Amino acid sequence: MFIDLGKDWTSGPPADYAQFVPTIYFFQLEMHHFELNLYANDHNIIDKPLVKDENGIVLVIVVRAV
Numbered sequence: 001m002f003i004d005l006g007k008d009w010t011s012g013p014p015a016d017y018a019q020f021v022p023t024i025y026f027f028q029l030e031m032h033h034f035e036l037n038l039y040a041n042d043h044n045i046i047d048k049p050l051v052k053d054e055n056g057i058v059l060v061i062v063v064r065a066v
């Protein structure tokens with residue numbers, strides 16, 4: 001998914017460097033009691049992403065992160 005997003009950003013003719021405008025992104029997250037599912041499949045997860053028996057998942061459980 002992120003690879004496709006990168007391809008979208010880099011597709012097309014190269015930009016003129018004289019017109020380049022730098023962009024800075026700033027994110028601040030405060031999250032409480034969450035689970036982060038990281039898929040560790042050898043193959044594509046698009047077919048059944050919510051079926052835990054069909055996927056290899058690394059589960060990160062965080063009580064509080066700032």
